[in-house]
């Protein structure tokens with residue numbers, strides 16, 4: 001059995017958190033060990049960087065560097081060891097969020113982000129030139145106006161959630177661009193549906209990819 005790396009993506013309020021535990025449980029039910037984690041964060045150091053990123057003002061390059069510093073620590077300490085143990089790693093956000101928020105949202109140079117991506121995500125797996133990416137990215141696609149309505153009553157906004165709706169429309173376009181650049185890795189979910197219908201789409205992606213069948217077979 002090999003490890004499996006799945007990321008959840010989407011603008012704030014798209015509904016990711018409402019389904020991530022159910023996805024983890026589906027894998028556990030199929031006999032797999034699951035590491036459920038998040039970005040920015042997932043390690044003591046990265047959680048400290050998360051606090052800075054969510055609450056302190058900084059220039060775009062500083063923001064991009066901190067995001068990747070947190071990611072590198074998360075990969076070295078948590079993601080790679082879990083994949084080496086053949087676990088399923090489920091991360092609430094990964095690098096697509098950086099392209100969407102820092103790239104499309106803040107306007108930071110897309111090509112520079114690609115350079116940072118290669119630097120941060122290479123050299124922590126067994127093969128020295130291998131760049132770690134998710135095997136599957138589940139993208140909760142929701143219009144920015146709908147996400148804003150959902151969040152209006154939901155929680156106190158952090159530095160990103162406090163951005164105007166146009167920011168999130170740009171972030172959503174950033175996700176669409178990443179999806180176009182790697183269509184085989186992305187599964188787009190229509191998140192503008194009732195919770196149960198959204199979950200059915202997620203479950204269908206897992207079935208189509210044979211992830212749960214493979215796990216059941218291995219556990220038997």
Ligand SMILES: Nc1ncnc2c1ncn2[C@@H]1O[C@H](COP(=O)(O)OP(=O)(O)O)[C@@H](O)[C@H]1O
Pocket residue numbers: 010011012013014015016017018019150151154191193194195196198
């Ligand atoms: N399909 C849905 N329809 C309506 N409201 C939803 C749906 N999914 C989630 N919500 C609500 O929208 C808000 C944001 O959901 P959440 O899962 O926290 O989003 P995210 O983790 O993507 O920011 C929460 O109040 C949640 O209860």
Ligand SMILES: Cc1cn([C@H]2C[C@H](O)[C@@H](COP(=O)(O)OP(=O)(O)O)O2)c(=O)[nH]c1=O
Pocket residue numbers: 012017038039040067092093094095097098099101102158160161
């Ligand atoms: C991973 C990542 C997150 N972010 C932002 C997106 C979110 O607004 C914020 C925190 O993400 P998230 O954990 O989804 O927020 P919450 O716990 O409130 O649901 O960080 C970036 O700007 N760049 C990144 O690379």
